[in-house]
Amino acid sequence: MNPQLIIGALQLLASFLPKIISGAAADEVTSIIAFLEQVIPVAIQVGEDLVQPIRNIISALRDSGALTSDQLDALDKQEAALDAAFDQAADAADAADKAAG
Amino acid sequence: MRKLLLAGATAFALTFGGCAELQKFQVAFETVTGNVVTPQAVVVAINSFDAIEATATSYLLLPRCGTGPILCREAAITAKVVPLIRAGRADRNQLKAGLRANPGQNISLVQVYEDLGNTTAALTASLATK
Numbered sequence: 001m002n003p004q005l006i007i008g009a010l011q012l013l014a015s016f017l018p019k020i021i022s023g024a025a026a027d028e029v030t031s032i033i034a035f036l037e038q039v040i041p042v043a044i045q046v047g048e049d050l051v052q053p054i055r056n057i058i059s060a061l062r063d064s065g066a067l068t069s070d071q072l073d074a075l076d077k078q079e080a081a082l083d084a085a086f087d088q089a090a091d092a093a094d095a096a097d098k099a100a101g
Numbered sequence: 102m103r104k105l106l107l108a109g110a111t112a113f114a115l116t117f118g119g120c121a122e123l124q125k126f127q128v129a130f131e132t133v134t135g136n137v138v139t140p141q142a143v144v145v146a147i148n149s150f151d152a153i154e155a156t157a158t159s160y161l162l163l164p165r166c167g168t169g170p171i172l173c174r175e176a177a178i179t180a181k182v183v184p185l186i187r188a189g190r191a192d193r194n195q196l197k198a199g200l201r202a203n204p205g206q207n208i209s210l211v212q213v214y215e216d217l218g219n220t221t222a223a224l225t226a227s228l229a230t231k
Contacts (some may be wrong), residue, residue, distance in 0.1 A: 016183050017130065031171070034171075035171045035172060038170060038171070038172040039172060042159055042162075042163070042172065043207045045159050045162075046155070046156055047156070049152075049155035049156070049159065050156070052150050052151075052157060053148040053149070053151040053152040053155070054148075054152070056144065056147075056148040056151075057144070057149070057160075059144075060141050060144035061141070061145070062146050063166045064140065064141055065139060065140040065141025065142070065143070065144045065145070066140045066141075066204065066205035067140070067144060067200055067204075068204075069201070069204070072197065072200060072201055075147070075197065076197070077149060077153070080191070082151055082154055082155060082158070083154075083190060085158050086154055086157065086158045086161070086186060089158045089161035089162050090161055090179075090183045090186075092161070092162075093149070093161045093165070093174060093179050093183075094179075094183075096164075096165045097165065097176045097179065097180075100165060100167070100168075100176070
């Protein structure tokens with residue numbers, strides 16, 4: 001997980017502190033734990049998905065940014081997977097929103 | 102949670118914070134010389150968009166708000182994000198075609214480059230705003 005994600009997670013945790021310090025009821029603690037458990041896989045996924053674009057940016061900054069044909073092919077593949085995952089998520093979200101009216 | 106997603110979306114920029122890389126990043130992202138844009142700036146813009154698309158995908162995978170889980174996706178934000186991503190993709194693909202057609206050269210797609218930057222900024226704002 002990158003540093004900024006860790007900071008984001010810590011900010012999130014800090015927002016719960018007042019409740020915890022003031023003696024949150026047992027059911028509140030349970031809901032806080034449930035929330036944090038939901039955050040973990042999402043945070044990991046976001047972190048993993050950002051790795052390749054970040055590497056590509058670092059690469060571009062270190063050299064002229066001129067990509068070879070092979071590098072452009074690799075970028076095409078990476079983006080095809082990215083676009084497919086987005087379209088699938090967008091279709092599912094659209095169906096859920098339509099079903100909810 | 103929005104804060105966490107935004108943190109992820111902007112991590113690639115902030116990771117460079119406080120070092121010389123930040124300046125390079127800004128120069129690469131912002132420099133448009135006359136009627137052309139450098140391949141370096143284009144590659145940074147493309148990958149910045151890809152990073153926000155990945156973050157948007159994670160957001161869309163959350164359950165719809167109002168269905169129970171606290172960690173959720175709002176329909177109104179979804180409605181903004183989806184068309185922005187699709188518009189950004191068209192610009193991104195046009196810029197990549199420009200890179201292919203002009204290997205190692207500056208390209209003249211300044212307006213497309215600026216549109217992609219604006220789309221990335223709008224997406225970041227949408228995912229960050231409640």
